[in-house]
Amino acid sequence: MRHKDENKSEAIFQATLELLNEIGFSDTSMSKIAKRAQVSPSTIYVYFANKEDMLGKLYTRVKEKMSLNMVHGLEADQPVQQGMAVMMRNLRDFLLENRDYFLFLEQFSNSPLLAKLCLDESMALMFKPLHDYIGRGKQQGVLKQLDASLLLTYCYFPVTALAKEHFKGNGEFNEDRLSEIIKLSWDAIKA
Amino acid sequence: MRHKDENKSEAIFQATLELLNEIGFSDTSMSKIAKRAQVSPSTIYVYFANKEDMLGKLYTRVKEKMSLNMVHGLEADQPVQQGMAVMMRNLRDFLLENRDYFLFLEQFSNSPLLAKLCLDESMALMFKPLHDYIGRGKQQGVLKQLDASLLLTYCYFPVTALAKEHFKGNGEFNEDRLSEIIKLSWDAIKA
Amino acid sequence: MRHKDENKSEAIFQATLELLNEIGFSDTSMSKIAKRAQVSPSTIYVYFANKEDMLGKLYTRVKEKMSLNMVHGLEADQPVQQGMAVMMRNLRDFLLENRDYFLFLEQFSNSPLLAKLCLDESMALMFKPLHDYIGRGKQQGVLKQLDASLLLTYCYFPVTALAKEHFKGNGEFNEDRLSEIIKLSWDAIKA
Amino acid sequence: MRHKDENKSEAIFQATLELLNEIGFSDTSMSKIAKRAQVSPSTIYVYFANKEDMLGKLYTRVKEKMSLNMVHGLEADQPVQQGMAVMMRNLRDFLLENRDYFLFLEQFSNSPLLAKLCLDESMALMFKPLHDYIGRGKQQGVLKQLDASLLLTYCYFPVTALAKEHFKGNGEFNEDRLSEIIKLSWDAIKA
DNA sequence: CATGAATGAGTCTTCATTCAT
DNA sequence: GATGAATGAAGACTCATTCAT
Numbered sequence: 031m032r033h034k035d036e037n038k039s040e041a042i043f044q045a046t047l048e049l050l051n052e053i054g055f056s057d058t059s060m061s062k063i064a065k066r067a068q069v070s071p072s073t074i075y076v077y078f079a080n081k082e083d084m085l086g087k088l089y090t091r092v093k094e095k096m097s098l099n100m101v102h103g104l105e106a107d108q109p110v111q112q113g114m115a116v117m118m119r120n121l122r123d124f125l126l127e128n129r130d131y132f133l134f135l136e137q138f139s140n141s142p143l144l145a146k147l148c149l150d151e152s153m154a155l156m157f158k159p160l161h162d163y164i165g166r167g168k169q170q171g172v173l174k175q176l177d178a179s180l181l182l183t184y185c186y187f188p189v190t191a192l193a194k195e196h197f198k199g200n201g202e203f204n205e206d207r208l209s210e211i212i213k214l215s216w217d218a219i220k221a
Numbered sequence: 222m223r224h225k226d227e228n229k230s231e232a233i234f235q236a237t238l239e240l241l242n243e244i245g246f247s248d249t250s251m252s253k254i255a256k257r258a259q260v261s262p263s264t265i266y267v268y269f270a271n272k273e274d275m276l277g278k279l280y281t282r283v284k285e286k287m288s289l290n291m292v293h294g295l296e297a298d299q300p301v302q303q304g305m306a307v308m309m310r311n312l313r314d315f316l317l318e319n320r321d322y323f324l325f326l327e328q329f330s331n332s333p334l335l336a337k338l339c340l341d342e343s344m345a346l347m348f349k350p351l352h353d354y355i356g357r358g359k360q361q362g363v364l365k366q367l368d369a370s371l372l373l374t375y376c377y378f379p380v381t382a383l384a385k386e387h388f389k390g391n392g393e394f395n396e397d398r399l400s401e402i403i404k405l406s407w408d409a410i411k412a
Numbered sequence: 413m414r415h416k417d418e419n420k421s422e423a424i425f426q427a428t429l430e431l432l433n434e435i436g437f438s439d440t441s442m443s444k445i446a447k448r449a450q451v452s453p454s455t456i457y458v459y460f461a462n463k464e465d466m467l468g469k470l471y472t473r474v475k476e477k478m479s480l481n482m483v484h485g486l487e488a489d490q491p492v493q494q495g496m497a498v499m500m501r502n503l504r505d506f507l508l509e510n511r512d513y514f515l516f517l518e519q520f521s522n523s524p525l526l527a528k529l530c531l532d533e534s535m536a537l538m539f540k541p542l543h544d545y546i547g548r549g550k551q552q553g554v555l556k557q558l559d560a561s562l563l564l565t566y567c568y569f570p571v572t573a574l575a576k577e578h579f580k581g582n583g584e585f586n587e588d589r590l591s592e593i594i595k596l597s598w599d600a601i602k603a
Numbered sequence: 604m605r606h607k608d609e610n611k612s613e614a615i616f617q618a619t620l621e622l623l624n625e626i627g628f629s630d631t632s633m634s635k636i637a638k639r640a641q642v643s644p645s646t647i648y649v650y651f652a653n654k655e656d657m658l659g660k661l662y663t664r665v666k667e668k669m670s671l672n673m674v675h676g677l678e679a680d681q682p683v684q685q686g687m688a689v690m691m692r693n694l695r696d697f698l699l700e701n702r703d704y705f706l707f708l709e710q711f712s713n714s715p716l717l718a719k720l721c722l723d724e725s726m727a728l729m730f731k732p733l734h735d736y737i738g739r740g741k742q743q744g745v746l747k748q749l750d751a752s753l754l755l756t757y758c759y760f761p762v763t764a765l766a767k768e769h770f771k772g773n774g775e776f777n778e779d780r781l782s783e784i785i786k787l788s789w790d791a792i793k794a
Numbered sequence: 795c796a797t798g799a800a801t802g803a804g805t806c807t808t809c810a811t812t813c814a815t
Numbered sequence: 816g817a818t819g820a821a822t823g824a825a826g827a828c829t830c831a832t833t834c835a836t
Contacts, residue, residue, distance in 0.1 A: 798836100800832100800835100804829085806828095808824105808825085808826070809822105809826080812821085814818100815820105
């Protein structure tokens with residue numbers, strides 16, 4: 031008996047991300063993925079139940095990486111304003127350095143498949159540290175007394191919007207632009 | 222010249238939107254659209270060059286409706302703060318009343334097809350009134366001296382984010398929630 | 413618009429029967445059928461909803477031919493004994509002359525697909541003339557007072573059993589053998 | 604030499620029969636069988652050369668069980684009429700008590716695979732006692748002077764036909780119905 | 795203008811079997 | 816003896832599009 035090859039599922043994930051970047055979500059077929067990953071189409075089904083399952087697991091994996099990156103360097107005793115800035119910078123760095131992850135997330139997050147997979151709970155768990163952080167800010171009276179996820183929205187979307195423009199070639203997402211939106215987002219959410 | 226039978230292309234658009242809502246983007250095929258619109262598959266090709274062309278035209282059409290709705294009631298001599306509130310309310314009303322439009326836009330806006338179609342110019346034109354409005358606000362010194370589109374981002378995304386949650390069943394997007402984000406967005410963009 | 417080509421569905425039926433004879437039920441795939449019928453695999457789906465539907469329709473068609481052949485020359489005012497002999501001879505002739513039909517029926521009649529398709533009613537209709545004929549025999553007191561279908565079983569199965577042996581090469585199903593089983597079957601069912 | 608682990612090949616046989624009953628012949632794959640038998644797919648190939656071989660051996664095994672059951676209680680010095688009745692009753696009991704065997708035999712006996720496997724000789728051997736029994740009846744002048752297998756046909760098929768209807772839910776195959784066909788069959792084959 | 799028939803290329807997935815352990 | 820990973824070939828079926836009318 032051969033043992034499951036960690037490299038193989040990794041190669042499948044990687045191939046999927048690449049193809050998504052190159053030819054888009056709906057043209058990315060299992061056989062193309064297999065070819066790119068240099069495995070047989072059937073081998074994918076050794077590692078995943080079906081296409082949905084594979085995409086779902088890839089999504090979870092990528093989201094997890096992103097969430098871990100976002101909270102990197104966040105300290106509980108830090109001023110909240112500074113913490114939010116760290117988080118937004120983390121997010122920018124992660125997106126710019128992982129174009130394929132970003133593109134995948136953007137395309138997947140609006141697909142009905144995502145809703146079907148009911149991954150909300152595991153997502154909630156991943157982003158709990160961030161929500162808790164916001165929660166502390168509210169307790170301290172530094173942030174507006176609103177849903178943590180609403181406040182997060184004002185920090186998250188501007189970053190992704192600029193990253194999207196960056197990749198489209200409409201203006202580099204540099205330090206200056208980052209500083210600008212850190213300021214705007216803070217103005218929005220501060221008490 | 223009135224281009225062929227308006228009813229038919231209208232029926233095709235409508236069928237596409239419905240199917241998108243019901244079965245999702247990637248399961249919506251030309252023949253299903255044809256069946257739903259009660260025309261022959263080939264008839265679609267009388268009105269459109271191909272699927273991409275059809276979707277692109279539908280996108281333009283929907284975006285146009287949205288942009289017209291957003292600026293409805295905006296007056297040049299109005300205080301900017303009030304104008305932005307009107308715009309955000311318009312957007313919310315439009316999205317909630319046109320779930321199918323919204324779903325289509327969400328699914329389409331991240332597809333690589335959109336980039337391929339190079340619709341940016343016509344989009345820019347549509348949203349020019351809004352940009353101009355923002356421009357006036359900046360001139361008056363009421364808004365931050367930043368890209369109009371960046372400022373718009375802070376008004377647009379929170380609305381769509383809440384609309385999405387609304388349709389997912391996570392909390393109604395009511396007047397209170399609207400007032401909240403109008404306040405936050407204003408705090409973000411005001412000078 | 414082209415009009416549906418009667419020849420095409422006929423060619424599909426014919427190809428199916430041939431392949432069944434040559435390579436068996438479970439190796440007869442849609443693409444092989446298409447190749448043999450000299451149409452595209454997708455063309456089959458213009459004429460039939462799916463494989464089951466196609467096989468079901470073929471079954472009905474073949475059974476109908478068989479039932480029509482079986483009652484050919486049966487007269488209501490004929491002595492029942494003679495009628496049953498006619499029927500058995502008809503059946504033998506039909507089976508020997510239509511090896512492919514026979515093989516198809518044999519393979520299909522034990523497949524669970526048949527049960528799934530619920531063709532019982534249409535079958536009952538087809539064989540009603542035979543049942544009625546048996547019914548008259550019972551009324552006249554010439555046949556045993558038992559279910560018509562049970563009496564028919566004693567006339568039907570021996571013919572198919574001998575036809576099967578005939579095709580396997582185990583003894584020709586000639587006039588003598590036919591006479592023998594006509595006698596046996598009559599002894600079985602007569603009052 | 605006890606051939607490997609009897610339990611395992613038994614489990615494989617059992618799993619095959621179960622699946623056949625549940626999902627039908629053509630959906631019963633080696634991996635499903637393996638899963639149901641709680642062995643690895645490759646283990647099946649330790650015991651059998653391939654799928655055909657396995658099915659052939661299962662067929663032989665089941666046929667053997669059936670033939671043994673059919674002659675159970677048959678005595679050489681018994682009146683033939685009584686012996687045939689015993690045999691038909693045995694067959695009915697066997698079929699009704701072993702639905703999965705019956706279903707397997709029915710589905711397999713018309714498959715071209717069976718012909719390919721050339722099991723006729725071993726079958727002949729199994730049913731030799733029955734043929735001999737018939738032979739004695741013919742010598743005594745009690746049965747018609749015809750092929751033993753033809754006479755057997757008149758005893759065998761009616762039982763299977765009623766068993767099939769029984770399992771389809773069309774009338775219980777009870778003692779009365781059994782008595783009826785014992786009478787009919789005897790009328791058919793008696794001299 | 796409008797159509798339904800027709801199709802080659804492609805979809806996802808499962809298959810029987812073998813390989814490496 | 817026993818196994819799970821691995822696979823090329825094939826499965827049924829759908830697709831966007833074109834053809835003939």
